[in-house]
Amino acid sequence: MDAQTVIAKRIALELRDAMLVNLGIGIPTQVANYVPAGIRVFFQSENGLIGTGAPPEEGMQHRLLTDAGGRPVTALPGASTFDSATSFGLIRGGHVDMTVLGGLQVDQSGYLANWMIPGKMVPGMGGAMDLASGARRVVIAMQHSAKGKSKVVKACTLPLTSVRPIDLLVTEMAVIAFPGGRATLQETAPGVSVQQVLDATEAELDVPLHVPEMSL
Amino acid sequence: MRTLTVADAVALIPDGASLMIGGFMGVGTPERVIDELVRQGKRGLTVIANDTALPGVGIGKLVSADAVSKVIASHIGLNPETQKKMIAGAIEVELVPQGTLVERIRAGGFGLGGVLTATGVGTVVAEGKQLIALAGKDYLVEPALRADFALVNAFLADYLGNLSYALTARNFNPVMAMAADTVIAEADNIVPVGLISPDHVVTPAPLVDYLIAQG
Numbered sequence: 001m002d003a004q005t006v007i008a009k010r011i012a013l014e015l016r017d018a019m020l021v022n023l024g025i026g027i028p029t030q031v032a033n034y035v036p037a038g039i040r041v042f043f044q045s046e047n048g049l050i051g052t053g054a055p056p057e058e059g060m061q062h063r064l065l066t067d068a069g070g071r072p073v074t075a076l077p078g079a080s081t082f083d084s085a086t087s088f089g090l091i092r093g094g095h096v097d098m099t100v101l102g103g104l105q106v107d108q109s110g111y112l113a114n115w116m117i118p119g120k121m122v123p124g125m126g127g128a129m130d131l132a133s134g135a136r137r138v139v140i141a142m143q144h145s146a147k148g149k150s151k152v153v154k155a156c157t158l159p160l161t162s163v164r165p166i167d168l169l170v171t172e173m174a175v176i177a178f179p180g181g182r183a184t185l186q187e188t189a190p191g192v193s194v195q196q197v198l199d200a201t202e203a204e205l206d207v208p209l210h211v212p213e214m215s216l
Numbered sequence: 217m218r219t220l221t222v223a224d225a226v227a228l229i230p231d232g233a234s235l236m237i238g239g240f241m242g243v244g245t246p247e248r249v250i251d252e253l254v255r256q257g258k259r260g261l262t263v264i265a266n267d268t269a270l271p272g273v274g275i276g277k278l279v280s281a282d283a284v285s286k287v288i289a290s291h292i293g294l295n296p297e298t299q300k301k302m303i304a305g306a307i308e309v310e311l312v313p314q315g316t317l318v319e320r321i322r323a324g325g326f327g328l329g330g331v332l333t334a335t336g337v338g339t340v341v342a343e344g345k346q347l348i349a350l351a352g353k354d355y356l357v358e359p360a361l362r363a364d365f366a367l368v369n370a371f372l373a374d375y376l377g378n379l380s381y382a383l384t385a386r387n388f389n390p391v392m393a394m395a396a397d398t399v400i401a402e403a404d405n406i407v408p409v410g411l412i413s414p415d416h417v418v419t420p421a422p423l424v425d426y427l428i429a430q431g
Contacts, residue, residue: 047384064382065383068241075383081384083318083381083387083389084387084388085319088314088315088318092315092335124311127290127313129315129339130314133335134334159340162338
């Protein structure tokens with residue numbers, strides 16, 4: 001299983017029946033492929049859709065039905081559409097139960113940086129700041145390291161997305177939560193030891209006596 | 217409400233005007249109006265919109281045509297030309313969180329001076345802005361936004377200018393139709409009065425100043 005699949009499958013286990021969930025672009029989008037059997041989740045696209053479905057079959061695209069990246073999607077039975085003010089009212093107002101976002105850095109206090117690299121990448125924050133500040137539960141899907149450097153850091157050096165701490169970080173190596181504002185190792189990926197996680201992590205991690213393995 | 221050709225409607229827009237333009241990555245953007253702005257060679261426009269789409273799509277065409285001197289948007293990442301012109305100093309870009317952007321526009325159209333939002337507190341977005349604590353929580357003061365013109369795209373318009381939208385093409389359109397001095401609407405379909413049921417009118421006719429005739 002590749003890193004992205006491990007992350008997407010593990011985050012899918014956080015989904016519960018009837019949740020309203022917003023998925024960011026990249027790895028978060030893949031979470032929709034692993035919704036546990038027997039539950040129904042409403043996916044929101046912040047461009048104004050609840051009930052976002054998979055991409056349509058070739059030839060069935062509609063130019064007025066896209067996700068937030070402008071790609072054609074389908075709308076599931078029971079879907080609804082609305083304007084951007086309502087869409088962000090849903091997000092800021094705490095009506096979105098969970099958001100899954102990508103990350104550039106997460107630090108040991110749970111702060112997230114995911115929207116710009118000064119001098120290199122200035123795409124704009126889009127909906128990320130509203131989601132990170134307003135969703136009931138913020139889950140980050142992120143590779144543990146980039147170019148040999150830990151992305152789970154002591155303190156974010158990149159501009160923050162929000163000062164509201166995230167709730168859960170899932171990487172291809174570990175699940176990390178932030179009870180009491182302290183990064184705490186919750187689970188390791190199959191075949192990954194606690195020591196390997198610690199070696200790959202710049203942040204200080206609290207490690208409980210027993211750390212279970214992700215059940216994928 | 218008056219019906220105009222796209223050329224006559226765009227002729228109303230002077231160089232240097234501020235424009236709110238509906239659409240999200242080009243979906244729900246009045247494409248004929250954009251093409252005509254390019255054809256008439258407009259310059260110095262301020263564009264307030266969610267994003268600048270892609271080169272060759274929607275607002276991306278205005279950027280490529282050097283029609284724009286300032287952009288207020290939440291995202292420019294999928295249009296490398298906007299980024300290039302920003303870095304070169306040819307376009308001033310103000311990046312605003314998407315929820316804050318639409319709410320500032322909503323405030324502009326709803327007669328409010330601005331909005332209080334927790335989004336952006338403690339980040340670079342908060343720099344130079346007033347912070348207000350209410351009921352133990354910090355909020356940024358984000359001022360209302362208005363524009364000289366709103367350029368909106370609807371799925372249906374009737375002969376009076378009532379508008380309804382389709383699927384994800386609604387996005388910023390109805391909010392912007394409240395927040396500009398002059399509203400120009402381009403509809404995919406123009407239908408007789410009565411075909412849009414009152415319950416399905418999203419932008420009421422009195423808000424629309426000009427409806428673009430089918431070309």
